[in-house]
Amino acid sequence: MKFTDGNWLVREGYSIAGAVQAYDFAVQDGTLTAYASTAPIPGRGATINAQLITVQFHSPLPGVIGVKLVHYAGVRDRGPAFQLYKEEGSHAVIEENEQEAVLRSGNLSVVIKKGPQWSVHFYRGDERITGSGFKSIAHIAEDNGQTYMREELDLGVGEWVYGLGERFTPFVKNGQVVDIWNEDGGTSSEQAYKNIPFYMTNKGYGVLVNQPDLVSFEVASEKVKKVQFSVRGESLEYFVIDGPEPKAVLDKYTSLTGKPALPPAWSFGLWLSTSFTTQYDEATVNSFVDGMLERDIPLHVFHFDCFWMKGLNWTDFQWDEEVFPDPQGMLKRLKEKGLKICVWINPYIAQRSRLFEEGREKGYLVKKPNGDVWQWNLWQPGMALVDFTNPDACEWYAGYLRELVDMGVDSFKTDFGERIPTDVVYFDGSDPHKMHNYYTQLYNKVVFEVLVEKLGKNQAAVFARSATVGGQQFPVHWGGDCYADYESMAESLRGGLSLGLSGFGFWSHDIGGFENTAPAHVFKRWLAFGLLSSHSRLHGSTSYRVPWAYDEEAVDVTRFFTKLKSRLMPYLFNTAVQAHEQGTPSMRAMFLEFPDDPAVEMLDRQYMLGDSLLVAPVFSEKGEVSYYLPHGRWTHLLTGETVEGGSWRKETYDFLSLPLFVRGNSFLALGATDNRPDYDYADGVELGLYVLEDGREASVVVRNMDGQVELTVRAVREGSRITVKSEGSKKPFAMKLHGMDSAASVDGAGVSLKEDRILVEGSEQAEFTVQLEA
Numbered sequence: 001m002k003f004t005d006g007n008w009l010v011r012e013g014y015s016i017a018g019a020v021q022a023y024d025f026a027v028q029d030g031t032l033t034a035y036a037s038t039a040p041i042p043g044r045g046a047t048i049n050a051q052l053i054t055v056q057f058h059s060p061l062p063g064v065i066g067v068k069l070v071h072y073a074g075v076r077d078r079g080p081a082f083q084l085y086k087e088e089g090s091h092a093v094i095e096e097n098e099q100e101a102v103l104r105s106g107n108l109s110v111v112i113k114k115g116p117q118w119s120v121h122f123y124r125g126d127e128r129i130t131g132s133g134f135k136s137i138a139h140i141a142e143d144n145g146q147t148y149m150r151e152e153l154d155l156g157v158g159e160w161v162y163g164l165g166e167r168f169t170p171f172v173k174n175g176q177v178v179d180i181w182n183e184d185g186g187t188s189s190e191q192a193y194k195n196i197p198f199y200m201t202n203k204g205y206g207v208l209v210n211q212p213d214l215v216s217f218e219v220a221s222e223k224v225k226k227v228q229f230s231v232r233g234e235s236l237e238y239f240v241i242d243g244p245e246p247k248a249v250l251d252k253y254t255s256l257t258g259k260p261a262l263p264p265a266w267s268f269g270l271w272l273s274t275s276f277t278t279q280y281d282e283a284t285v286n287s288f289v290d291g292m293l294e295r296d297i298p299l300h301v302f303h304f305d306c307f308w309m310k311g312l313n314w315t316d317f318q319w320d321e322e323v324f325p326d327p328q329g330m331l332k333r334l335k336e337k338g339l340k341i342c343v344w345i346n347p348y349i350a351q352r353s354r355l356f357e358e359g360r361e362k363g364y365l366v367k368k369p370n371g372d373v374w375q376w377n378l379w380q381p382g383m384a385l386v387d388f389t390n391p392d393a394c395e396w397y398a399g400y401l402r403e404l405v406d407m408g409v410d411s412f413k414t415d416f417g418e419r420i421p422t423d424v425v426y427f428d429g430s431d432p433h434k435m436h437n438y439y440t441q442l443y444n445k446v447v448f449e450v451l452v453e454k455l456g457k458n459q460a461a462v463f464a465r466s467a468t469v470g471g472q473q474f475p476v477h478w479g480g481d482c483y484a485d486y487e488s489m490a491e492s493l494r495g496g497l498s499l500g501l502s503g504f505g506f507w508s509h510d511i512g513g514f515e516n517t518a519p520a521h522v523f524k525r526w527l528a529f530g531l532l533s534s535h536s537r538l539h540g541s542t543s544y545r546v547p548w549a550y551d552e553e554a555v556d557v558t559r560f561f562t563k564l565k566s567r568l569m570p571y572l573f574n575t576a577v578q579a580h581e582q583g584t585p586s587m588r589a590m591f592l593e594f595p596d597d598p599a600v601e602m603l604d605r606q607y608m609l610g611d612s613l614l615v616a617p618v619f620s621e622k623g624e625v626s627y628y629l630p631h632g633r634w635t636h637l638l639t640g641e642t643v644e645g646g647s648w649r650k651e652t653y654d655f656l657s658l659p660l661f662v663r664g665n666s667f668l669a670l671g672a673t674d675n676r677p678d679y680d681y682a683d684g685v686e687l688g689l690y691v692l693e694d695g696r697e698a699s700v701v702v703r704n705m706d707g708q709v710e711l712t713v714r715a716v717r718e719g720s721r722i723t724v725k726s727e728g729s730k731k732p733f734a735m736k737l738h739g740m741d742s743a744a745s746v747d748g749a750g751v752s753l754k755e756d757r758i759l760v761e762g763s764e765q766a767e768f769t770v771q772l773e774a
Contacts, residue, residue, distance in 0.1 A: 003148075020116075139234075161174055161220070177217070177219070202591060275545060345447070481510075510538075511538050612663045687734070734757045
């Protein structure tokens with residue numbers, strides 16, 4: 001939101017009272033408080049009619065400094081508030097002298113200058129990373145009586161801003177105005193389903209604005225060397241989070257706001273949907289499922305979209321008996337084919353729903369200020385909204401979900417959660433403007449916790465569209481309604497990369513696009529991208545998404561990449577554990593893995609899948625693709641070709657390939673099973689060792705489906721000799737060398753060389769050497 005008119009003037013209708021002087025300081029309970037005056041106070045007389053902004057500095061975690069700006073402290077906080085996971089005690093060390101007051105937390109410090117010129121400086125060690133200057137902190141009044149709090153943080157030369165949720169606009173946010181306000185706007189606009197008031201920069205720090213209501217960001221837009229953020233009201237809080245590496249920023253951010261849960265291994269398989277408005281019954285569903293089986297395409301999850309319930313009745317959690325006369329038997333029959341089941345839900349209750357009258361009578365629905373139930377006709381006639389601030393309403397809603405789980409449902413697609421009204425009253429008195437963004441957190445939490453309760457901690461997964469801060473704790477999230485073209489495919493990737501830089505570990509999208517029906521070439525290119533994403537779903541609006549509806553080659557492409565993903569599961573599941581434990585997303589923007597390479601800072605048409613696989617989707621009918629390989633040696637996973645990085649490449653690929661490169665000096669674990677995602681990853685695993693250079697080492701971890709370590713292998717190269725140590729698994733495994741000289745011999749107990757593979761019998765601890773050919 002812009003308040004100024006150019007660099008010098010204030011916009012008509014606003015008055016700005018900015019901090020100009022640190023008038024006084026106080027220290028208490030690990031909090032440093034500065035009292036900033038909005039006009040110079042040279043003496044006692046100037047304190048008359050003065051205006052102060054109270055600025056409190058504190059530290060909830062090491063390396064994280066919170067800043068709270070307060071104009072009027074008497075305003076009642078009606079909530080809601082983001083749940084933050086703060087460590088006990090203070091992590092702040094506070095010092096004060098005649099020139100400045102300093103609060104330190106880990107290697108991060110904030111320095112507030114004393115004297116007539118207000119200024120705040122954040123340092124990493126001795127390096128200033130950002131700060132707030134004269135009049136940047138401000139209380140702003142609009143002529144209509146509305147007030148705002150504002151902060152402006154500095155941006156340096158060449159500093160790029162990322163994140164702010166799942167945004168489909170340009171990947172680098174400099175020059176953009178971003179309003180944190182959840183909307184159902186598709187993937188082709190500036191609106192977003194998952195608005196997160198958190199950004200990070202290539203300077204190795206992040207900023208979380210701790211406000212669930214509308215936060216308006218001016219990212220190098222109103223003032224090109226500042227990130228400005230403002231909220232309505234009389235207070236504002238934000239946190240500066242130091243890395244200094246980008247991954248460390250996300251680790252600390254997700255420590256503060258919640259780590260992503262670890263999705264079950266089965267959820268990484270291929271999901272197939274009935275699609276939205278298509279006609280389907282059990283026979284149709286079976287034709288899809290059996291058609292995949294007949295064509296040798298592994299399928300692991302079947303999703304029933306909206307019309308599993310009768311139209312005009314959503315949401316009533318009741319199978320349409322005319323279409324599905326035996327739902328429990330049908331689900332049993334589908335599960336006997338090895339499938340997990342997902343069904344679509346949303347938080348609205350249509351007037352014709354069997355739940356409406358019950359919810360109205362018991363006060364479980366959001367109300368208007370006059371006490372009536374809030375309703376509208378958008379989406380379904382007479383729709384009301386479940387009030388998840390009411391614990392009894394949560395239990396009521398959860399009860400219907402439990403019935404479905406008992407029937408055989410394994411997961412819920414939690415659609416919507418963005419179109420939340422603000423002219424309403426909540427059970428707990430929450431501010432409806434703050435609840436607009438926060439509502440999705442309560443909604444998804446209720447659903448996710450039912451799955452944890454009924455199926456177990458490591459078996460819970462939703463398929464959610466909306467989110468706010470902390471929503472990463474309830475995976476998986478998908479990218480919403482996209483068109484069936486290359487442009488939407490590319491904007492979907494931008495959204496996913498931005499979401500990953502906002503603390504979300506797992507992300508999916510509608511393969512082939514949701515709206516319309518893609519040409520076969522778009523669908524086939526999207527298949528490769530979708531099956532090299534953390535989660536993979538075939539879903540559409542008005543047409544089926546079975547691959548044979550496009551052409552026979554689409555069947556081959558689906559089969560090839562689904563089986564490839566199954567074989568990659570030992571690697572992908574370890575990557576998932578990294579997301580769960582460290583907050584590092586499965587699909588990673590290039591700069592997250594290569595923060596010292598300036599060539600990757602703006603790349604948004606390629607990504608790292610985990611720390612070792614580079615993926616560059618093809619966005620053209622002819623198969624032409626341009627991509628950048630960072631410095632080092634890279635090996636194409638499918639062809640075995642090894643190339644030198646540090647440059648751009650332009651190539652043409654057929655539908656059964658794409659730029660898919662393994663990073664040098666790394667292991668890649670490939671499983672022995674290609675027809676399902678959930679299996680014993682350590683049993684018969686093949687460890688590919690890629691271009692291990694002299695003096696370097698590589699390591700790999702193979703886990704079980706609970707996320708526990710089954711096998712650890714470490715390799716060190718010295719000249720033509722590689723020393724390998726393994727521990728943890730008694731199961732045999734294989735090792736294969738890529739991009740370097742072949743193995744001439746191996747030396748160690750239980751180790752043999754057969755053709756191009758090193759076979760290890762397996763023991764709790766093993767050590768052997770590999771002698772490379774001269």
